[in-house]
Every structure is written in structure tokens, then in C-alpha cells.
Amino acid sequence: MYVIGIDIGTTNVKVCLFQLPDFELVDLYRFSTPTKWDNNDSKFEMEKIWNGVKKGLHFLSNKIDNPSELKSISIASAAQSIVLLDEQDQIIEPTITWFDPRSKSEAELINNIVGQQSLYAITGIVSHSNHSLTKLLWIKNKFPERYAKLKKWTCLSGFLAFKLSGKYATDVSLASRTLLLDLSSQKWSTEMIEYFDLNTQTFPQLVESGASLSVISKTIASEIGLNPSINIAIAGHDHMAGSICTNLAVDNELLNSTGTTEGLLLLKNKPFLNSKFQEYAISNGLYVKDNLFSLYGSMPTAGHSLNWFTKNFLASFAELVELSNTIYQDYQKNSKELIKNLLLFIPHLRGSGPPYRDSSSRGLLYGLQDNTDNKSMLFAVLAGLCFELRTLKDAYTEFTDQPIRSMKVIGPATLNPLWLQLKADILNCEILSYKTDEAVARGAGILAAIKQGYIDKLPVNSYDRYLPSQENKNLFNEYYQQIYMPLSKIKREFDLIKFSDS
Incomplete structure (x- = not known):
């Protein structure tokens, strides 16, 4: 028996075939996420993404001897970006990337109209240019003639599910990232719809994450070469789907999902809608299973910082791996010397995330001398990512009054022992590293298999454990x-002066 999990990421799209019951990765089809840039503006090229996914599905269909053994296709995606369609189901451009800041003025407008406290009480999130509503309003304001043609919209994974099944929907985890969901009722907010004069007929149906939305359309099944009885599901928010691979517990475990961005996820039995969480821009949301709520914060750059460093200072990614391993050996032998000479790196290459969110914030590398080398800079980049993550973890533990027992890590960081040990030492926390092939796509497949009755319990996943060193922690x-904190505070004040829109 097989399932396919699809991960529509910011950098890459992965279409993965897994075999049950262990969800072993049989094969995958990967391609760079088609993205078009115009100066600082960016948009996802959704037709190219769809065509790439079709090629991937066709490729994987040839890996299965008996087509009836493929039971489900489940799709997870980066949150916030939405796809708009007209009456002929043609895409209304642009599909603005989630990180594109062009809708900053719409984010401010939302705050002015609704009020920050009222908005957080309804949606559980703080208005930001990342969120779906701001993108929708930007198109409404800038291209009213295009907006007038709007018949439906949905999130990235919902768009692919629509293309595969003809059913137009989004799951609750992605809906809770739009600024349009009433978190308490778990329905589209009538208040937000009325505030901004939105047409409810354009809104997608809300569905359970991982549950069967529909079987694949016969036309698409025939075109790709798939069995027409395959279930199509929306697994939802990529970081949430990836957490399924770790069997994340409620209250005292964190998921650290690494990739282009880096997310920190805490599961709770209730939302936290008070002013402290609002002040620090920590997002509440709906989780993909067990009727749980999520507390989630995301750093705009993680893997992106390493890509930036590699592009500008190294010859290849292989050199990055080699250099990381060399530093790790040095760190094990003489960590005190490395920490003593540590440069300060604040990884705000695409602005900052919570608890001090500011899309205008800039990165900082401090402490350069004439003998500074690539080794010192890479150590600073990895340490800086960990310090940034600590500020978010500290906010979680302080405001929920709940100690964290361990942090479960998925994604590219699991392949970097130095990064993992720095997480343990800087965050003073047990680190469990899940070297899971394609965790997001795999989690999407597992979630669908659970919800659709193909398995009754999560597969067992192995992990490596990293424990903090008392000396390094101190x-x-x-x-x-x-x-780090004093310079961060000065930099935040400087950002407000030098980089303000005024």
C-alpha cells in the first residue's frame, strides 16, 4: 500500500511516494518552486507549480506495479499565500509570496479598522504583510478590475487539491493563518468579512486536515496515469504536517521545523489570546489533529541564512558541509575558545519574526577584524540562528508558565551536528533530531493515512539526542x-529610525 505526500515549500516542491506501514520513502520528484521576481516583489507561478506536480505524479505512478495500491495524495504547503481564481478557473495574478512585504499598508489598515486587541481576540494572530487577508486587500486596492472577477480563492495546497479533485477548500490549519478565521468558533469570521466587505461566496470550504476531500477527478487520473479511486486531501500548514513525524506531545515539547524559514511550534489544549502573546506577535492557530491549538512563531531566515552565507563566501554547499564538520570537531575539543571569540550575527535578512517582529529589520554581523575567516563567520551564523530562536522559546515558557522538556527538530538542521549541539547549548534544552526523509511530505502522508483509516497508530521514528553542556550553556x-540582547535592543531602535518608511 502506498501514499503520496506533496510539500509545496518556499524554495522547493517535493512530490514523494511512501510505502506503508513504515512510510519508507520509495522515490521523489523535486523541483525548485517557480517564483518570479520584479525588484523586491515576488509571486509564485502557480501554473508552473501545477505542471511540475503533474510531472511528479506521473513519474511516481510508474514506480507502482499495481495502481490500486496507491490510496491517497495529501498536500501540505507554506502558509499565508493564496491563489485567486475567476469564473473560468483562471488564476488572477499575482499569487503574492507569503514573505513579500508589499501589503504592509494593508496590514496597518486592518489594525486601524479592527483594532489590534479585537483582531487578536478574533483571529489569534497579529496583522502582518505575510497574512492572506493583506494580500487579498492589496489586489482589491491595486487592481479593482481583477478583483471584480474573483469567484474563489484558496491556499496553495487547496489550489493543488482543487486541480486534482475539482473541489475547492482549505484545511483549518491554513485557514487559521489567513486573518479571516474566528479561532474560537473555528469558522470564517463574520466580523472580518463585514469589516472589509468580502464576498463569502468566494471563500473556500473548511475541511479537516488530512481527511479525504474527494477522489481524484477522472480526467486528471487518466492524464497522469493514476487510479481514479485515489483520495485527495489537504494536509495543511507545512510545519504542522512535518510535526506528525515526531508524535509531538502537548504542553512540554517544542517542534523546531527547519528549512528556508525556521518555525517553533507548541501544542496546547486552548488558545492564548491575551495581550502578552499579542505584544510579542506569537500566532495562535488550529493544529492538524486531535482538536489541538498551536502556538507558532517563525523566523523568516534559517536555511536562507546559510544559503546567503554559502552564496557570498563559499564555493559550494559541499564546502559548507565540510566547514561545519571542521568547526564541530574544534567545538568538541575547545568550545571555550570559539565562544570567547564569537562574532555577533542577527539573522534578519528578511526582517525579524516574533517576539520582536519587524519586516523592516535588517541583519547584523558585528565583531569583524582583519583576521576574521569563513570559519568564524559560519560559527557566528549558526550561533546567531540559535540565539534568535532562544528569544522565542523564552517567550513561550514565560507566558505559558510551562517548562519545556525537549525540542524535536526536523528538516535540514538534522544533517548538521554542529547546529544541533549549538541548539542544545544555547537553548539549554534536550534536542531530539529526527533524520526523517522529507518530513513535511511524509507527515502529510501519515496524516492522511490516519484520517482515512489506512493505519491506526503513528509509525515509530528514530532520533539522535543532543544534550546541553553545563559549561557551554553558562x-x-x-x-x-x-x-546579544543589549545589541539587539540597540539595533531595534536603530531600525526604527534609519529604515522607517517615513
Whole structure:
């Protein structure tokens, strides 16, 4: 028996074939996420994404001897971006990328009309240019003639599900990232719809994450070469889907999902809609299973910082891996010397995330000398990512009054022992590294298999454990308190002056 999990990521799209019951990765089809840039503006090229996914499905269909053994296709995607369609189901451009800041003024407008506290009480999130409503309003304001043709919209994974099944929907985890869902009722907010004069007929149906939306359309099944009885499902928010691979527990475990961005996910039995969480821009949401709520914060750059460093200072990714391994060996032998000479790196290459969210924030590398080399800079980049993550973890533990027992890591960071040990030492937390092939796509497949009755329990996943060193923890804590946080505070004040729109 087989399932296919699809991961529509910011950088890459992965179409993956897994075999049950262990969800072993049989094969995958990967391609760079088609994205078009115009100066700082960016948009996803959805028809190219759809065509790439079709090629991937066709490729994987040839890996199965008996087509009836493929039971489900489940789709997870990056949150916030939405696809608009007209009456002929043609895409209304642009499909603005989630990280594109062009809708900043719409985000401010939402705050002014609804009020920050009222907005957070309804949706559980703080208005930001990342969110779907701001993209929708931007198109409404800038291209009213295009907006007038709008008949339906949905999230990225919902768009692919629509193309595969003809049913137009979104799952609850992605809906809770739009700024349009009433978190308490778990329905589209009538207040938000009335505030912005939106047409409810254009809204997608809300469906359960991973549950069967429909079987694949006969036309598409015939075109791709698939069995027409395959179930199509929306697995939802990519980081949430990926967490399924770790069997994340409620309250005292964090998921650290790494990729282009880096997310920190905490599961709770209730939302936290008070002013402290609002002040620090921590997002509430709906989880993909067990009727749980999520607390989620995302750093706009994680893997992106490493890509930036590789592109500008190294010859290849292979050199990055080699250099990381060399530093790891040095760190095991003499960590004190490395920490003593640590440069300060604040990874705001695409602005900052919570708890001090600011899309205008800029990155900072401090402490350069004439003998600074690539090794020192890479160590600073990895440490800086961990310090940034600590600020978010500290906010979670302080405001929920709940100690964190362990942090479960998925994604590219699991292949970098130095990064993992730095997470343990800087965050003072047990790190469980799940070296899971294609965690998001795999989680999407597992979620669908559970919800659709093909398995009755999660598969067992192995992990590597990293524990904090008492000496390193103390040294990093001193650095964090005396250097990182004071300079971060100064930089936040400087950002407001130098980089304000005024």
C-alpha cells in the first residue's frame, strides 16, 4: 500500500511516494518552486507549480506495479499565500509570496479598522504583510478590475487539491493563518468579512486536515496515469504536517521545523489570546489533529541564512558541509575558545519574526577584524540562528508558565551536528533530531493515512539526542545576556529610525 505526500515549500516542491506501514520513502520528484521576481516583489507561478506536480505524479505512478495500491495524495504547503481564481478557473495574478512585504499598508489598515486587541481576540494572530487577508486587500486596492472577477480563492495546497479533485477548500490549519478565521468558533469570521466587505461566496470550504476531500477527478487520473479511486486531501500548514513525524506531545515539547524559514511550534489544549502573546506577535492557530491549538512563531531566515552565507563566501554547499564538520570537531575539543571569540550575527535578512517582529529589520554581523575567516563567520551564523530562536522559546515558557522538556527538530538542521549541539547549548534544552526523509511530505502522508483509516497508530521514528553542556550553556548564557540582547535592543531602535518608511 502506498501514499503520496506533496510539500509545496518556499524554495522547493517535493512530490514523494511512501510505502506503508513504515512510510519508507520509495522515490521523489523535486523541483525548485517557480517564483518570479520584479525588484523586491515576488509571486509564485502557480501554473508552473501545477505542471511540475503533474510531472511528479506521473513519474511516481510508474514506480507502482499495481495502481490500486496507491490510496491517497495529501498536500501540505507554506502558509499565508493564496491563489485567486475567476469564473473560468483562471488564476488572477499575482499569487503574492507569503514573505513579500508589499501589503504592509494593508496590514496597518486592518489594525486601524479592527483594532489590534479585537483582531487578536478574533483571529489569534497579529496583522502582518505575510497574512492572506493583506494580500487579498492589496489586489482589491491595486487592481479593482481583477478583483471584480474573483469567484474563489484558496491556499496553495487547496489550489493543488482543487486541480486534482475539482473541489475547492482549505484545511483549518491554513485557514487559521489567513486573518479571516474566528479561532474560537473555528469558522470564517463574520466580523472580518463585514469589516472589509468580502464576498463569502468566494471563500473556500473548511475541511479537516488530512481527511479525504474527494477522489481524484477522472480526467486528471487518466492524464497522469493514476487510479481514479485515489483520495485527495489537504494536509495543511507545512510545519504542522512535518510535526506528525515526531508524535509531538502537548504542553512540554517544542517542534523546531527547519528549512528556508525556521518555525517553533507548541501544542496546547486552548488558545492564548491575551495581550502578552499579542505584544510579542506569537500566532495562535488550529493544529492538524486531535482538536489541538498551536502556538507558532517563525523566523523568516534559517536555511536562507546559510544559503546567503554559502552564496557570498563559499564555493559550494559541499564546502559548507565540510566547514561545519571542521568547526564541530574544534567545538568538541575547545568550545571555550570559539565562544570567547564569537562574532555577533542577527539573522534578519528578511526582517525579524516574533517576539520582536519587524519586516523592516535588517541583519547584523558585528565583531569583524582583519583576521576574521569563513570559519568564524559560519560559527557566528549558526550561533546567531540559535540565539534568535532562544528569544522565542523564552517567550513561550514565560507566558505559558510551562517548562519545556525537549525540542524535536526536523528538516535540514538534522544533517548538521554542529547546529544541533549549538541548539542544545544555547537553548539549554534536550534536542531530539529526527533524520526523517522529507518530513513535511511524509507527515502529510501519515496524516492522511490516519484520517482515512489506512493505519491506526503513528509509525515509530528514530532520533539522535543532543544534550546541553553545563559549561557551554553558562558561557552562551553570559554572551546572550551581556552582548546579544543589549545589541539587539540597540539595533531595534536603530531600525526604527534609519529604515522607517517615513
